[in-house]
Amino acid sequence: MxxxxxxxxxxxxxxxxxxVKRALKIFDKVIIAIAKSDHKKPYYNLEKRKKLAELATKNISNIEIITFDNLLVDLAKxxxxxxxxxGLRAVSDFEYELQIGYANxxxxxxxxxxxxxxSLKHAFISSSIVRSIVSHGGDVSSLVPKEILPFLKDKTCM
Structure with missing residues (x-):
């Protein structure tokens, strides 16, 4: 499945x-679906986010990376x-995710x-924290896969 x-x-x-690794204990395959989400004003463009995800997951089996710019339910269909x-990190995530789940x-x-x-050691990590640290020249080596570290400072596509 x-x-x-x-x-x-x-x-x-x-x-x-x-x-992703937890999901692979339940499912045969995980499709990472990267949303265009222009309304969120992403730091990295869609093509770069896809390439970073491909680099980060290259050693994980049964993963596919796609992009989308439509409703999630339409993509699922x-x-x-x-x-x-x-993923849920905190109660605040749950409230937001519950609303999205009900809407879907x-x-x-x-x-x-x-x-x-x-896992607890990753519970505080968010992309926004990583972006903030990167934009201030900080070290994010413990927060992101090592494969993508060289590419984070440049916002343009690789």
């Missing part, structure tokens, strides 16, 4: 990879996948959302 793991992944972090995974279910009653928690 395959699941979708949607998000902006701006950039992908060790927390994201932790959720297109791929004939009715299960979405989402209202749009397509067959869609299910499974919430996975990252």
């Amino acid at each position: 395959t699941c979708l793991y949607p998000g902006t992944f701006d950039p992908i972090t060790n927390g994201h990879l932790d959720v 297109e791929f004939k996948i009715n299960t979405v995974i989402r 279910h209202a749009l397509w009653e067959d869609i299910e959302t499974i919430y996975l928690m990252p």
Whole structure:
């Protein structure tokens, strides 16, 4: 069985990879679906976010990286996948994710959302924290996969 793991992944972090590895204990395949999300004003363009995710997951089997710019439920229907995974770090994440899960279910009653928690050592990591540290020249080597470190300072595509 395959699941979708949607998000902006701006950039992908060790927390994201932790959720992917947990999902692979439940599912045969995880499709990381990177949302264009122009309304969020991503730091990195869509092409770069995809390339960073590909680099970060190159040693993980049963992963596919795609991009999308439509409703998640439409993407899920297109791929004939009715299960979405989402990572939860804190109670504030849960409130937001619960609303999104209910909205998706209202749009397509067959869609299910499974919430996975990252391990405690990754629970505080967010892409916004990584972007802030990178923009101030700080060290994010413990927060992101080592494969993407050389590419984070440059916002343009690789």
